[in-house]
Amino acid sequence: xxxxxxxxxxxxxxxxxxxxxxxxxxxxxxxxxxxxxxxxxxxxxxxxxxxxx
Numbered sequence: 001x002x003x004x005x006x007x008x009x010x011x012x013x014x015x016x017x018x019x020x021x022x023x024x025x026x027x028x029x030x031x032x033x034x035x036x037x038x039x040x041x042x043x044x045x046x047x048x049x050x051x052x053x
Contacts, residue, residue, distance in 0.1 A: 003031045005052075010037025015044075022049055 004025055008014040015036060022032050023045070032049040041051050 001029050001031060003033070005033045005035060006049075007035040010039055015040050019044075 004022075006018050006022055008018055018034075022034065025032050026049060033052050034044055034049050035052040036044075038053045041053070044051055
């Protein structure tokens with residue numbers, strides 16, 4: 001298992017394309033943390049990753 005940090009600017013055009021990548025990584029057993037603005041906390045699935053504001 002590897003650990004990944006996804007860091008995106010808090011803009012929908014930067015966050016949305018990364019969602020399927022994060023979900024794929026988690027489904028393969030990797031640990032995924034996401035660093036972005038608090039505005040997008042609800043857009044990120046909690047069961048899939050760790051949110052870092």
